[in-house]
Amino acid sequence: MKLSEAVVGVRNSRVWRSVFRAGTGDTNLHRSLAVQQNVFMHLASVKVRRRALDFGVTWYLGTLSLGCFLILVVTGILLMLYYHPSVPQGYADMKDLQFVVSAGVFLRNLHRWSAHAMVLLVFAHMFKVFYRGAYRPPREFNWVVGVVLLMLTLFLSYTGYLLPWDQLAFWAITVGSNIMSAVPLMGAKTRFLILGGNTVNANALLRFYVLHCVILPLIAVVFLAVHFWRIRKDGGLHTGEKTHE
Amino acid sequence: MSEPKDFTASMDSDSHRTPVRVAFVTRRTSPHVEARDDKNVMTYPEVLLRAAVAVEVLLLGLVVWSLFWDAPLEGLADPMLTPNPAKAPWYFLGLQELLHYFPPVVGGVIIPTLVVMALIVIPYFGINIEAEGFWIKDREKKMRVLGSVAVALVAFLAWFNVYAVLIPTVLIAGIMFLGAFASPKPGRLRRWLDSKPLSFWIMSWFLTAAIILTAIGTFFRGAGWAWVMPWSAE
C-alpha cells in the first residue's frame, strides 16, 4: 500500500472523521468545509482574493508576527520547565540552561531572538498597513485592535526582560519603572502595584513572571482572535485600487 | 456646473446603512478602468501553505541566528552596583533618549501618551477618499494652521535642544509645504507627494523621529548618557 493511500485511509476512518468532518477530496466543497468546520480556522474566510497573497501587498509581516508569537509560546513553555521565578534561583536557572540542560542555550537564544524579531516585525507590520492605506474604513477598528496588540507585544517583551535576573535585566526594569513614577497623581501607586514594592525586588520578579507567562499571553490570544476574525468581517485584506500594469 | 450635488462623499463602515458605492473621477485620474484580477483562491490549502512556508523560513532564520549568537547574560543582579549607562531594551531607547532632553513628565508620560492616542485616532480622521491633492481645498487655511503648528513644534524642540528631531521635522514639513505651491509641470514624484493626506506626513515624521532617536540611544550613548561614537573603544 502506498503512503498516500494510507493517509487517505486514515482520513476517511470513522475516528478521524469524528474529529475532522470535512473528509477527503479536492473539491472546493471539501476545502470550504475544512475551514468552516474548524473552530480555529473559521476565524478566516473560506476564500481570499488571489491578489491578497501577492508578496508586495503585506510582505507577510502580519503572518510573520504570528509566526514569532507561536515560536515564543512553544519555546516559552519549554523554558518554564526549567525556570523558577525567585531570587537568586532565577539567575541560577539561566546558568543551568547554559551549562547543564541539553540545548538549553539554544532554547534560550531562540526565545530571546524571536522576541526581538517579534517587536521589530509588529512595528514593521503596522507601518506597512499604514502606508498601503489598509487602516481606513471599514478597517479602522481592526487598526485599533492592532494598536492594543502592539502594546501587548511591548509589555510581553518588557516583562520577559526581567526574568533572567541579571544586571542587564535588573537595571533595564529599574530605568523603565522609574519613568512610571513620573505619572502625575497615581504614578507612584501604579509603580508599587506593578513591582509589589518600592524597588525592583523578588516580588517584582514574581509579578512580572505571572504577567509574562499567564496574564499577557492570554489577553494577547483573545485580541489576536479578534484581529483575524475582523480581517474576515472587513471583507478580507485591502488589496488597493491599483490595477495590474 | 453650479447645480447642487445630490450626493455626499463619505465613508462608513456600516454597509447596511450606507450600501452605495460611488466612484470618484478626480481631475488627475482618468475614467479608464482596466480589468481587475479579482480571482479568489481557497484558504485551505492555498493560504495555509503560503503562511506555513513564510513561518518556516522565519523559523529557519531564527534557528540559524540562535545557533551562532548567544543571548546576553551578565552577572547576578546587584541593586548596589549601577551600570553606567543603564539602558532599557532597544525598543524603549528612543523613549529613554527623549528623557535625556525633556523632564520625566514630558518625555516619559505626556509624549508617549500622545503617541499612543495619535495611533488610535489615525483611521478616524483625514481619510481623503477622493485622493485629490491635499492642498486643493482650503489652501490658505491649511497653510495658516499647519504653518503655526510647525513653527510651534520647531520652537518647542529648539527650546529643549532636541536637534535630532528638529532637523527631520523641518525637512518633512518642508516637503509637505512644497505641495502648497503649484508647480507648472508637476512630475510623478511631485504629484504623488501632493496627493498624500495629513496623516501620511504625521506618520512619516513619527517614523523618522523614532528611528533616529532609537539609533542614537542604541549606538551613540555611553556613560552618563554622553555622546559617544559606536566605534570608539569603551
Ligand code: HEM
Ligand atoms: C501581535 C501582533 C500582530 C499580529 C500577529 C498581526 C497579524 C496580522 C495578520 C496575519 C494580518 C493579515 C495580513 C498581513 O499580514 O498584513 C494582519 C492584518 C492587519 N493588521 Fe495586524 N497583526 C498584529 C499587529 C498589528 C498592529 C500593531 C496593527 C496596527 C496598529 C495591525 C493592523 C492590522 C490591520 C489594519 C490589518 C488589516 C489589513 C488589511 O485588511 O489589508 N496589526 N495582522
